[in-house]
Amino acid sequence: MELEEMRVPFLVICGEKVDHPNVMYREAKGKWDAINFGSQFVPKSVEVVALNDVDTRIHGIDHALNHLNAKIELVYCGVNVSKGPQMKFYKILDPIRRMLHVAASGELMLVRRRVFERVLPIPPCFAEDSYILFKALELGYRAHFCTRAYVATERTVDAREEEAYKTMTTLGIYQSLKYTRPPPWIRIFYILLPLTAPLLVLAHEDGRAWASGIERAVKAHITKRYASKF
Numbered sequence: 001m002e003l004e005e006m007r008v009p010f011l012v013i014c015g016e017k018v019d020h021p022n023v024m025y026r027e028a029k030g031k032w033d034a035i036n037f038g039s040q041f042v043p044k045s046v047e048v049v050a051l052n053d054v055d056t057r058i059h060g061i062d063h064a065l066n067h068l069n070a071k072i073e074l075v076y077c078g079v080n081v082s083k084g085p086q087m088k089f090y091k092i093l094d095p096i097r098r099m100l101h102v103a104a105s106g107e108l109m110l111v112r113r114r115v116f117e118r119v120l121p122i123p124p125c126f127a128e129d130s131y132i133l134f135k136a137l138e139l140g141y142r143a144h145f146c147t148r149a150y151v152a153t154e155r156t157v158d159a160r161e162e163e164a165y166k167t168m169t170t171l172g173i174y175q176s177l178k179y180t181r182p183p184p185w186i187r188i189f190y191i192l193l194p195l196t197a198p199l200l201v202l203a204h205e206d207g208r209a210w211a212s213g214i215e216r217a218v219k220a221h222i223t224k225r226y227a228s229k230f
Helices: 002-006 031-041 061-067 086-099 113-119 128-138 159-179 184-223
Strands: 012-014 023-025 048-052 057-059 072-081 108-112 142-153
Touching: 002 057, 012 031, 031 128, 048 113, 061 072, 061 108, 061 142, 072 086, 072 113, 072 128, 086 142, 086 184, 108 113, 108 128, 108 142, 113 128, 128 142, 128 159, 159 184
Parallel strands: 012 023, 072 142
Antiparallel strands: 048 108, 057 142, 072 108
């Protein structure tokens, strides 16, 4: 309903069969697969591809569009959660992302068509959004983190859920780094992350969940013991 009100062409790739002309069924394998599959249906006339999670509410997309120009080819947007540990986490992550593109948010990402086609296909990973960002940077394109455009969504509600979520997303980023060659400072950031993660315990229970999740992700990446859920 939201996308129809915005009057933009859209296609929803869904793991459930829904009776709607703009919803296409695809066996649920992950967002990386949904994007690869859906890319073949993007009309030739489209210049900008927007990736969006359906369990969000979009705010200020015009601000994101305004940043796409001759120099900026990819824009990823902010995430607004109303409760849970992620509220505190974004207060730490977002200032970093204003300086360094260490992780993208796939809940709303806008990519120039020519860039979108060059980063495909996305390999199996838990962080398809950061893969797209890192691959675009590897290819020499510039990105922008836009906070005036954001999505409202819900995430984890307690430390236990947060630890599992942090494990999955952090592992996804290390997977993405395996498949890409972004600027060296991004790789340095994640080389140092296991050493600096213990400092997160200063954020009390939520911080301990983040530190534990990062530790589990690093171990899973090293041992290649991946799981669909944590």
